[in-house]
Amino acid sequence: MLDEGTGMKLCLTLLKPVLGVCLSAGVAGAAGDLSGFWERRDTAGSGAWENIDAKIPKAVLLRPAEANGGGRGSAPQPADSAKHAAGQPYIVTNGRCGTMGLPGAMAHSAALDIVQGKAETLIVGEMPGVQHIFTDGRQHPAAQLIEPSATGHSVGHWEGDTFVVDTVGLTAGGGIPGGGQKSRETHLIERFRLLDGGKRMTVTFTWDDPKIYARPHTYEYTYFKDPDGSYAFEEWRDSGDPLQKQSIVPRE
Amino acid sequence: MNHASTKRTRRVLAIALSVASGCMAASDISGFWALRFDSKNVPMAELSPKVTKAALDAHLRKDADAIRWCNHLGVPFVMDDPSSGPIDIRQGRVEVAVVSNVVSVARHLYIDGRKHVNPDAFDPTTSGDSVGRWEGDTLIVDTIGIAGNRGITSIPGGGFRTDKSHLVERYRLLEGGKQLSVTFTWDDPDVFRVPHTYQYIYYRAPAGSEGGTLACNPFDEQRTSFLTGTPK
Numbered sequence: 408m409l410d411e412g413t414g415m416k417l418c419l420t421l422l423k424p425v426l427g428v429c430l431s432a433g434v435a436g437a438a439g440d441l442s443g444f445w446e447r448r449d450t451a452g453s454g455a456w457e458n459i460d461a462k463i464p465k466a467v468l469l470r471p472a473e474a475n476g477g478g479r480g481s482a483p484q485p486a487d488s489a490k491h492a493a494g495q496p497y498i499v500t501n502g503r504c505g506t507m508g509l510p511g512a513m514a515h516s517a518a519l520d521i522v523q524g525k526a527e528t529l530i531v532g533e534m535p536g537v538q539h540i541f542t543d544g545r546q547h548p549a550a551q552l553i554e555p556s557a558t559g560h561s562v563g564h565w566e567g568d569t570f571v572v573d574t575v576g577l578t579a580g581g582g583i584p585g586g587g588q589k590s591r592e593t594h595l596i597e598r599f600r601l602l603d604g605g606k607r608m609t610v611t612f613t614w615d616d617p618k619i620y621a622r623p624h625t626y627e628y629t630y631f632k633d634p635d636g637s638y639a640f641e642e643w644r645d646s647g648d649p650l651q652k653q654s655i656v657p658r659e
Numbered sequence: 660m661n662h663a664s665t666k667r668t669r670r671v672l673a674i675a676l677s678v679a680s681g682c683m684a685a686s687d688i689s690g691f692w693a694l695r696f697d698s699k700n701v702p703m704a705e706l707s708p709k710v711t712k713a714a715l716d717a718h719l720r721k722d723a724d725a726i727r728w729c730n731h732l733g734v735p736f737v738m739d740d741p742s743s744g745p746i747d748i749r750q751g752r753v754e755v756a757v758v759s760n761v762v763s764v765a766r767h768l769y770i771d772g773r774k775h776v777n778p779d780a781f782d783p784t785t786s787g788d789s790v791g792r793w794e795g796d797t798l799i800v801d802t803i804g805i806a807g808n809r810g811i812t813s814i815p816g817g818g819f820r821t822d823k824s825h826l827v828e829r830y831r832l833l834e835g836g837k838q839l840s841v842t843f844t845w846d847d848p849d850v851f852r853v854p855h856t857y858q859y860i861y862y863r864a865p866a867g868s869e870g871g872t873l874a875c876n877p878f879d880e881q882r883t884s885f886l887t888g889t890p891k
Contacts, residue, residue: 440752442751442752442753443753506762506872506874520754520756520765520767522749522751522753522754522755522756523751523752524687524689524749524750524751525687525689526689526690527689527747527749529747529749529756529758529765531756531758531765531767533764534764535731535762535763535764535872536872537747537756537758537765537870537872539747539758539869539870539871541869545867554871556871556872557872558871558872560869635771636771636773638767638769638776638788639764639765639767639784640782640784641731641764641782641784641785641786642764643731643784643785643809645728645730645809646728646729646877646878647724647727647728647730647877
């Protein structure tokens with residue numbers, strides 16, 4: 408029979424090479440491990456997400472008339488943008504398979520899957536469009552070399568227990584929770600931090616843009632860790648399927 | 660050693676083994692991987708007598724429709740297309756993610772020791788339910804639950820995927836990590852007479868490579884006219 412001390416020594420002997428491999432793989436070497444599925448939680452079940460969007464501070468805009476702060480920050484679909492006469496039906500969704508981008512992807516009701524590798528962390532949703540966060544020490548390319556995209560160009564690093572992600576190169580337009588929209592000069596900083604032993608994660612979003620914001624606009628979301636063994640869904644849409652077109656009739 | 664300390668030691672040992680299963684992969688296949696003109700070794704598939712020309716034609720029409728409407732293209736196409744840039748394979752503690760630049764959801768290859776989701780509970784997707792394990796230096800990925808009627812269904816070498824398709828992939832680094840060999844084996848009693856196997860060699864893209872998602876607008880009239888019109 409082993410005594411407790413010998414047993415623990417045996418365990419630590421087993422752990423040592425394992426941790427060595429983990430460190431070399433860069434997973435345990437990071438200050439935190441964000442891996443897994445995360446989702447915002449609508450505990451009241453009302454669909455209002457406990458009124459989270461109303462609690463987001465209003466952005467201080469340079470030109471308030473241009474405020475376009477959507478609650479979830481999603482860009483309107485082409486079918487949404489037309490004027491709708493009272494009593495006339497119009498299509499509210501055409502089943503278009505859009506690409507998820509920022510900030511909508513982080514505000515989506517579906518789970519986010521974070522895959523943390525050595526040189527890159529991915530934030531994967533249930534639709535096309537993945538945020539690639541490079542952690543290999545690279546810098547952003549020169550602004551004129553970046554092709555704007557829905558997820559932009561992101562680089563990340565750890566500051567203590569906080570994963571700091573810096574994003575530029577986002578497609579102009581759309582809406583940002585609290586107000587404002589994106590331009591070619593928009594700069595987003597996200598700060599990811601684990602709480603409650605990894606059961607919760609806060610992400611603080613700070614948007615800055617010399618043409619849109621009078622001062623940086625900051626708000627925070629809290630995400631809850633899904634159980635181990637959770638798996639990805641696919642949000643399927645098919646623009647070619649007539650059944651996916653849905654219409655609505657505005658009030659007279 | 661009393662009961663409590665034995666339990667404590669077992670708990671530490673369990674944590675050690677759990678960490679080991681997550682971290683002690685034989686290799687890290689992370690990186691951006693590109694196909695070249697000479698990357699593919701694809702023999703003709705031996706199709707089941709049940710596969711008619713009409714069925715093959717119907718799948719080709721379905722595939723063209725998927726492209727025209729910017730549907731999620733899915734497996735195997737996301738592993739196939741050299742024209743849309745390198746795929747991003749990222750190996751984490753729980754899973755290996757595979758991200759392609761074509762319109763598609765990411766693939767999730769779970770390497771945390773789990774089994775397949777109960778097929779009765781799993782809603783088929785264009786990338787299916789994939790679980791992987793390491794055998795020496797080879798990552799073996801087993802995929803079921805692929806939606807047979809969504810995305811590009813054609814399989815290189817002939818045939819198509821259905822709800823019953825079963826895919827086994829074997830990922831192995833070659834040439835000191837400069838190349839990645841992936842052997843694909845498809846099995847489906849409704850489509851193949853014998854399992855259909857082909858192999859790709861991917862080349863590690865230069866350091867600093869990056870990915871993105873190619874835009875696709877199903878309401879772009881010029882694009883639609885090109886895809887559905889008569890070639891001029």
